[in-house]
Amino acid sequence: MHQLVLKPGKERSLARRHPWIYATAVARVVGEPAAGDLVAVHAADGRWLAWAAYAPDSAIRARCWSFAESDRIDQRWLAARVREAVARRARLAEHSNALRLVYGEADLLPGLIADRYEHQLVVQLQAPGVQAQCEVLLEALCEATGCRDVFDRSDGALRAREGLTPESGVLRGQQPPERIRVHEHGLAYWVDVRRGHKTGFYIDQRDNRLLARGLARELASRLERAPRALNGFCYTGAFSVALARGGAGDVLSIDSSAEALALGRSNAELNGLNPESMRWRCDDVFEQLRACRDAGEQFDLIVLDPPKFAASHHHVERAARAYKDINLNALRLLQPGGVLMTFSCSGAIDVDLFQKIVAGAVIDAGVDCVMRGRLGPGADHPVLMTHPEGEYLKGLLLQRL
Numbered sequence: 323m324h325q326l327v328l329k330p331g332k333e334r335s336l337a338r339r340h341p342w343i344y345a346t347a348v349a350r351v352v353g354e355p356a357a358g359d360l361v362a363v364h365a366a367d368g369r370w371l372a373w374a375a376y377a378p379d380s381a382i383r384a385r386c387w388s389f390a391e392s393d394r395i396d397q398r399w400l401a402a403r404v405r406e407a408v409a410r411r412a413r414l415a416e417h418s419n420a421l422r423l424v425y426g427e428a429d430l431l432p433g434l435i436a437d438r439y440e441h442q443l444v445v446q447l448q449a450p451g452v453q454a455q456c457e458v459l460l461e462a463l464c465e466a467t468g469c470r471d472v473f474d475r476s477d478g479a480l481r482a483r484e485g486l487t488p489e490s491g492v493l494r495g496q497q498p499p500e501r502i503r504v505h506e507h508g509l510a511y512w513v514d515v516r517r518g519h520k521t522g523f524y525i526d527q528r529d530n531r532l533l534a535r536g537l538a539r540e541l542a543s544r545l546e547r548a549p550r551a552l553n554g555f556c557y558t559g560a561f562s563v564a565l566a567r568g569g570a571g572d573v574l575s576i577d578s579s580a581e582a583l584a585l586g587r588s589n590a591e592l593n594g595l596n597p598e599s600m601r602w603r604c605d606d607v608f609e610q611l612r613a614c615r616d617a618g619e620q621f622d623l624i625v626l627d628p629p630k631f632a633a634s635h636h637h638v639e640r641a642a643r644a645y646k647d648i649n650l651n652a653l654r655l656l657q658p659g660g661v662l663m664t665f666s667c668s669g670a671i672d673v674d675l676f677q678k679i680v681a682g683a684v685i686d687a688g689v690d691c692v693m694r695g696r697l698g699p700g701a702d703h704p705v706l707m708t709h710p711e712g713e714y715l716k717g718l719l720l721q722r723l
Contacts, residue, residue: 358454375451379485559586
């Protein structure tokens with residue numbers, strides 16, 4: 323059996339069941355494991371610690387499968403983890419047919435992302451361990467879901483950091499259609515799983531879109547008029563559709579991608595929305611927030627869901643400036659009594675830091691705001707308590723006084 327022997331004291335994180343082993347923690351490798359091979363992890367004093375998948379070209383030198391020595395990490399064990407992950411999310415199908423079925427470390431399958439869009443499965447194999455077990459995992463996914471079509475979206479930057487080449491294409495079954503229609507809380511959306519962001523759609527924002535819809539209704543009732551809304555970094559307009567269906571009468575959606583905005587218009591049409599109530603603007607969101615401010619525009623509800631500004635801890639300072647900039651200008655556009663839903667999907671920006679950044683924007687904007695709550699992803703994106711790094715999406719719901 324291949325082994326990783328850790329340096330003295332480096333076993334402490336594994337004693338707390340953290341699933342990552344960094345290269346700097348490894349004293350020596352026993353045997354010649356290839357990428358994805360199973361290794362037994364031992365402390366410097368010889369104690370067995372975990373079963374893990376080896377990644378020779380990654381800063382995360384191994385990802386732990388299990389902390390139980392009696393476990394056998396074989397086809398049966400992996401299939402059981404897949405079945406359990408799918409079963410945990412079964413009740414969510416009542417609300418949507420776009421679901422995350424496997425979320426990496428939180429489902430004890432580190433590096434594996436599996437999403438379902440109607441009858442189409444889309445996977446991301448983000449680490450050598452799951453790449454090596456690809457066929458076993460795909461078979462288990464198809465068996466657990468009854469789906470036959472699997473498309474690979476392992477084309478993100480993370481693959482290169484793991485020593486893997488980007489991949490995209492059909493793994494099983496047929497080529498996905500140009501668009502897949504999904505439903506979510508009574509709304510419908512088109513999803514492009516071949517070219518769209520992530521696996522095609524921001525499944526993680528499902529609950530927050532429902533909240534945005536409810537906030538639009540709340541504001542319409544209180545204001546006794548249709549609220550004006552702005553959706554910055556709108557992508558394919560999922561928040562925009564939710565806001566309009568909640569009663570917003572003028573929704574301005576801004577994104578730098580003309581292709582995404584075209585799909586956004588299609589989503590508005592799919593839901594029977596009045597095109598006169600929807601404005602789509604292809605431009606830089608930073609610049610457009612300033613342009614709206616200079617034009618004297620005001621909004622009752624603003625959503626900011628930008629892309630990842632900090633790819634790693636090296637980019638935190640620059641990302642913090644960007645988050646402050648967009649929130650500062652959004653707050654200046656917000657009517658008294660209006661609400662701001664603001665998000666960060668940068669894993670390097672934790673919840674407390676994000677709140678401090680937004681608080682700084684509130685101070686500089688010279689407005690009074692209360693935080694009505696913290697926001698996060700849906701139940702199909704759980705966070706393993708011993709792996710806080712899995713909490714990438716965080717948000718704040720603010721109301722201007």
